[in-house]
Amino acid sequence: MNKQQNILIIGAGLCGSLLALRLGQRGYNVTVMEMRQDLRKVDISAGRSINLAFSDRGNKAMKLVGIEDKVKALCIPMNGRMLHDREGNTMLSNYSGRDHEYINSISRGELNGLLLTEAEKHENVKIHFNKKCKSVDFEKTTALFKDYESNTEFVEDADLIIATDGAGSAMRKSYYLGKKFLFSFSQDYLTHGYKELSILPTETGDYKTYKNALHIWPRGDFMVIALPNLDGSFTVTLFLSFNQGEYNFNNLTTPEKVTEFFQKEFPDALELMPNLVEDFFSNPTAPLGTVKCSPWHYKGNTLLMGDSAHAIVPFYGQGMNASFEDVVEFDKVLDQNLDNWEAVFETYEANRKKDTDAIADLAIDNFHEMKSHVANPIFQEKRKIEMALEQNFPDEYSSKYSLVTFNENVTYRDAMLKGRAQDKAILNMLSDGTLKTDDDLKSILEKVKQETEAILEDDRIAGLK
Template sequence: MKTTNKKTNILITGAGLCGSLLGLRLAQRGYHVDILEKRPDMRKAVVDGGRSINLALSDRGLAGLKLVGLEEKVRELCIPMHGRLIHDVDGNTFASNYSGREGEYINSISREELNKLLLDEADKYEDVQIDFDDAVTSVDLKNASVTYHDSETDTEKEWKSDIVLGTDGAGSVVRKAMMKQRDFLFSHSMNWLPHGYKELNIPPTEDGKWRIEKNFLHIWPRGGFMLIALPNLDGSFTLTLFMQYDGDGPAFNKIKTDQEITDFFTTYFKDVMEHIPDLIEQYHTNPAPPLGTVRCSPWTAYGTSLIMGDAAHAIVPFYGQGMNASFEDVVVFDKMLDQHENWSDAFDAFSKTRKPDADAIADLALDNFVEMRDSVANPNFQLKRQIEMRLEAVFAKAEYQSKYSLVTFPEEGISYREAMLRGRAQDKAILWLLENDQIKVEDDINDLLKSIQQKTEEVLWLRG
């Protein structure tokens, strides 16, 4: 533990998933931590943060929870999802497992319940103070101080600290303060998809059971748009409709009346309609917020401040890695504190190490949007997945992992960037071999592995 000055006062902006995990870990390391959160305490009030209700938790995120000793507690809040269950327009389904190996699956978990658990655990430490309903309005990065709106007195106040850690989400005030600096070059982009998302709910049966298979992530791919469903512990499912706002074909701004909603779901999602008795009301009531990707650099300023999580690298949700990437940030940052003598060096090392991985998972998430809405219904994609399942069932991770497994169930030390580079090359190799009749699903398993490895190395070599 090289960064040893425990008298350092640390201020974290944002008590969401990343901020609460980070605060907990720093408290475990012996630091005094203050956290300012603009929303009410979700443990005492119903909070509508405009965020997805449940999330996909996988190995990278679990590593962050293991770091703070909460992996087993969190697993009690999870529902395992072993693969995708694809629904076609006619109501037919087929399953596509996430991995060919035993024990590799992702988990559906309530964002709120996980956040509450992290807050409860952080609150157990005397050196952690969490203030809710206090919105940070500006940040003085050089002096590590923030101005915030105190809801109790309805006044603006200043909070002076030694270190400011911004985990305040995609709209980060700390990141915006970095953008305003003139002492260094700060690159920033926020790219919006032409699509938004609308959440709906399938209620449980009268006896509290799930109306559709609970141990899958359900997908209704329809080309330019899609519907997905994740299970909840109470027997319900959270549905998310991803669709463009405008343009040719179905779009949010063209589906507004009761009849238009009914016609749309009858045409494209008939097997879902029977499970949502109040579909019309839900559709009208629930918003359709946008989907965007935040990229920026650097993530640190003046040796006094650092951003991480969505504040540094918000991504679209199509790989189920947003929370996992944020939790992995905490793991990597924890290692940087072990390796460096001061905060400035730890911040710089974290930013340089993590930025390429953040860019990689952002790209992969955008790629997966196309795959989920289009490719999963493609025959060659299905054949590719069958081959990958065979390979993963027989060979060790060191010999073969699909792109999805490299991202979601990595061996220790496999970064997002490594997963992207090798995974993309493997995908290209397998699809080329299939399209050119060089391999078949039923081929000898050793021959399959050899052909795919050789072609993958060719692709990697050509890409330099």
């Protein structure tokens, strides 16, 4: 495709700024419009998660654009989950039996800023802030913006438009309301919402609890998690039902009740959070939703990418990684030198949608796993077996979590199919006594492989996914 064409990107969040950088590197004329202020100049974190889990799929994208080392400097490795029970006992459960496999906590703002700076190094990339997209005319390939600085509206014309404007995408809304083509669309909310809290550093700037872990306080129907920040603090998130159970967001309306809830359920966390009540009442409660849609593109004119095409819940730590992987996959299609943008968009969606659907479903599975299964004996037994398999047969076994998180060359869909079958195989063999934790490890490996393959084969024959 002609490099002189003008590409308009709507949204300079994580996905949009990476896409701008990559298309800039490829020589396209890129204009980016972002509704927010430049986050390198103003703190605008309010309402969005402060830190995120960064792992191998995201890193593959960083390698593609050549900034792996710069990103690494922003990362805090988290080797495993540290589970906290009601008595304050902790247990560290590594994410993998292979030492080099871990996830990272990273600041959304720092990473986004880095991507913007790298993108702007290309003179064929222009980024404009305070320009909010209101709608897209996908027939004419134009977008209507409101300029928050001049308080005026203007129309931007482009040869193609890629919307990376997040879960509430204006372009996706134009697809939906336009009714010009059959647009499949879903928004699904969990019964739970979330609220961000914090564990501040000690007076000397140290971490108040173990730094290199993702902390989890699983309580069955609700949970608290915490991820470390570079400044010694942790960003804490409470996941809780809006209106079910003894304590819920609707009835936690007084400082006393909030403190009572934490005292009862998370006493060791409460000790680290003298600022709990203040955080609780000054931070918003936000919903947790999954968005899927199709088609992502209209002819060769417009394309949805990142959260605008597939917003997911945060429980697999894959939201950002999936959006970054979008750019890698899109880049691969560009390498095919297809005839026109319509063919590029079609090929990209045909390759990619099955995988973003899979990670959306996996993320919901993990919501249930994190809340309750991690504290469930049979799941813990499974986890122990999997850790041992990964340690002893590093080239032969990867758990579902490892397949999703550390195997960037296995697609999300393949990771889901194989990972679910493995889980089912181990749980069922543990349950019926075919497998015992003290069996010879090599024989466990063979049994798990065999049973996994049998489960996959049975599903294939029955015409199931």
